[in-house]
Amino acid sequence: MDWVDLRSDTxxxxxxxxxxxxxxxxxxxxxxxxxxxxxxxxxxxxxxxGFEAGLxxxxxxxxxxxxxxxxxxxxxxxxxxxxxxxxxxxxxxxxVLGSIQPQPIPxxxxxTLPLEAIAAAIKPLGDPHYARTRxxxxxxxxxxxxxxxxxxxxxxxxxxSRGLGYHLDGARLFNAAVACGVPARExxxxxxxxxxxxxxxxxxxxxxxxxxxxxxxxxxxxxxxxLGGGWRQAGLLAAMASHALDxxxxxxxxxxxxxxxxxxxxxxxxxxxxEGAFTNxxxxxxxxxxxEALTAHMESRGIRIAGGYGTRxxxxxxxxxxxxxxxxxIAAFREFFAA
Ligand SMILES: *Cc1c(COP(=O)(O)O)cnc(C)c1O
Numbered sequence: 001m002d003w004v005d006l007r008s009d010t011x012x013x014x015x016x017x018x019x020x021x022x023x024x025x026x027x028x029x030x031x032x033x034x035x036x037x038x039x040x041x042x043x044x045x046x047x048x049x050g051f052e053a054g055l056x057x058x059x060x061x062x063x064x065x066x067x068x069x070x071x072x073x074x075x076x077x078x079x080x081x082x083x084x085x086x087x088x089x090x091x092x093x094x095x096v097l098g099s100i101q102p103q104p105i106p107x108x109x110x111x112t113l114p115l116e117a118i119a120a121a122i123k124p125l126g127d128p129h130y131a132r133t134r135x136x137x138x139x140x141x142x143x144x145x146x147x148x149x150x151x152x153x154x155x156x157x158x159x160x161s162r163g164l165g166y167h168l169d170g171a172r173l174f175n176a177a178v179a180c181g182v183p184a185r186e187x188x189x190x191x192x193x194x195x196x197x198x199x200x201x202x203x204x205x206x207x208x209x210x211x212x213x214x215x216x217x218x219x220x221x222x223x224x225x226x227l228g229g230g231w232r233q234a235g236l237l238a239a240m241a242s243h244a245l246d247x248x249x250x251x252x253x254x255x256x257x258x259x260x261x262x263x264x265x266x267x268x269x270x271x272x273x274x275e276g277a278f279t280n281x282x283x284x285x286x287x288x289x290x291x292e293a294l295t296a297h298m299e300s301r302g303i304r305i306a307g308g309y310g311t312r313x314x315x316x317x318x319x320x321x322x323x324x325x326x327x328x329x330i331a332a333f334r335e336f337f338a339a
Contacts, residue, residue, distance in 0.1 A: 004325035005304040009172075009255075009280060009318035012203040018243045025239030029232050030056075031225070037235030041242045045196065046211045048245075049188040053217035055210045055224065056238055060085075060171045062229055063195035063208040065093040068135065070212070070219035071165040071193070074099035077131035079121050079164075081107050084139045086169050097227070101131045111142030112151050115158055122162050133162075139169040140187060144259075144281025146176040149186065156190040166190065171197040171208075175279040178252040192216065201252055201280055202244040203319040206237050248319060255280040255317040258326045262315060265330040269337045284313045294336055301332040 005011045014022070028034030042054035057063045064086045072078055078094065080087045082104040086094070094100040103121050105113045113136075123130035136159040140147045159166040168191040170176070170184075177184040188194045193212035198204035210220055224230060256279050263277035266284055276282040286294065291309060298305050303325075306314055317326075 003302055003304055004321055004329055006315045006317070006321065006329065007304055007306045009200040009316045012199075012201075012319045014203065014205050014240055015319075017247070018203065018205075018240045021243035022236045022240040025235045027233035027235035030234045031230040031232060035233060035235040035238065037242070038238040041238040041245075042209060044242065045209045045245065048183075048185060049194060049196075049211050050185045051188070051194070051211040052214045053212065055217050055220050056234060056241070057208050057210060057224055057229055058206060058231070059199075060169070060195055060197040060208040061090045061093065062224070062227065063197075063210040064090060064137075064167075064169050065097065065227070066220035066223050066229075067167050067193045067195055067210055067212070067216075068094045068100055068137070069098040069223045070216045071135040071167060072098065072100045073134075075101075075131055076134040077101045077103050077123065078135040078137055078167075079103050079105055079113070079118055079133065080137045081105060081111075081113055081139060081142075083107055083143075084137065084169065085171065086137055086139070103131075103133070107142070110148070111139075111145050112147055113138070113155070115154060118155065118158060119162075122164070133164060135165040135167055137167040137169060138191075139171070141172045141176045141179070141279050141281075143283070144172070144175075144276050145278045146179045149180060149182070152187065152190045165192045167192065168194045170194045172200060172279065174249050175201055175252050175256070178249070179256060179279045198241040198244050201255055201318050202241075202248045204237070204241040204244040207234075207241050209241075251319075252280070255319070255321070258317045258321060258323070259315075262317065262326060262329065266333060269333060271337060272333075280317045282315050284315060286311045286313055297336045298329075298332055301328065301335075303329055303332055 025037045030038045046054035122133045197208045259277045263274045263282045267274045273285045
């Protein structure tokens, strides 16, 4: 069956042209710094985003962890959103593997961390009661929502004025850039380091890139090796990721348009409330007790949605959801809720 899979934008499969790019890639031993395709990807993305260096890694989780471990040492602290991926969905890696204490901060409804809350969470310097606050970490897009550009600047000024590093979990940085109508560099330039996923909406099979200063990326490279993330002929993957950057950035606007169309159609169904669709993610609140039956109904129509038992359902559009898949999804929702 030709599935429409709305569970995540990580489910995309490499296109024929992308597979060809991997097939044709020149490779070498990346642990020795010899892989030309990896080096090209790293240099290109660092250059595009306005940084000195980049590091290609297997996952966004590893990329964020390496950034935290490069910014912070044992006994340091980072400020992070209470629902941020880095804090909540990465297995507590900063604490477990980096001995870095997270200081979670509640999000405002638009996903920002209020500047007063950030300022109040920074610990006094030189007092041994406290962990040393070293870093502010943000996430953009936030649950599919781009953070306001002027907020990124103001939070950056605050971080700098207090001597903190400033990291962005930009797993969906390019979605944010496309939605804001600015080059990704306009978002990235506020930060000291940025992690970008290539395996989500951009459609590469594997990989993220961490960009930052030469010094920071050098530290991250060391931790990558320590974590067992040093890879060899990774150029096969890097070439596919470069292909994604060449061909799949502007088209993110199609995913956003389809998410917005899906949100509009679902809003018109009585009993459903819909939030989001700022980019490629939307959230549907279902009537109580319908989730399991809905999941089964969608499955029977060749549509995969995230399982689970809550009433809040996340739907994600991406490279492998076309207009026909969108129409099939809308029809299947209407059919279920009309019954
Ligand atoms: C997916 C994601 C990550 C982690 O990426 P993986 O490659 O799945 O480890 C980090 N941050 C955000 C916001 C994400 O959506």
